[in-house]
Amino acid sequence: MTDQQIKEYHEKVEAAIEQYGYHSTFVFGDTTPSFCYSTGIYKNFGIPEIFISALPQNLSHELIQNYVNEFKDVGSVPLDKRINSLTDRFPIYLIEAPKDRLKEYVLSSIRFYGDEDFRYVQLIYPDTKGCFPNDAGYNYDQEIVGNFKN
Incomplete structure (x- = not known):
């Protein structure tokens, strides 16, 4: 990416956070699984940012979007518990995702928060046979960055 493209991307992230309260970034993987993560949720809604792999x-x-809508007014998220309400496609779990394990992934969040504190959870989902x-x-x-126990 050129410096101009990077600048435009950061402006896009900031505009989305201002308009919606968060931005979601999707990164296509070539040698590793693709992933998606949020930026702004922790600051604007008081719940952890979210990371999704593959x-x-x-x-x-x-x-x-469903995560934000479901938990923003609650102020907390259920960790390590089966959740059936986030999508009608499959159940999920939310686990604590250590920031040090995500530092190569969540670059927009690292830039956005700077020295401020923020947290992440990872969304864990089953395979096509329903196995976790x-x-x-x-x-x-x-790819699982936290400690998943089901």
């Missing part, structure tokens, strides 16, 4: 772009953005990581037969390339 789901399609539109589904990732939809899940982030740690289940026998689980088969998907989702």
Whole structure:
């Protein structure tokens, strides 16, 4: 990316945060799974930012929007518990995602927050057979940055 493209991207992120309270960034992977993450949710809604690995772009953005809508007025999110209400497609879990494990992924958030504190959760989902990581037969390339226990 050129310096101008980077500047325009940062302006786009800031405009989305100002208009919607957050921005979601999708990164296509070439040698690793694609991923999506939010920026601005922690500051504007008081709940952790969210990281999603290896789901399609539109589904990732939809899940982030549903996450914000479901938990922004609650002020907290249920960690390490099966959640059936975020999408009608499959259940999910939310786990704590250590920022030090995400520093290569969430560059817009690192820039946005600077020295301010912020938190992340990771959305964990089942494979096409309904198996979650740690289940026998689980088969998907989702990268898990936190400690998932189901």
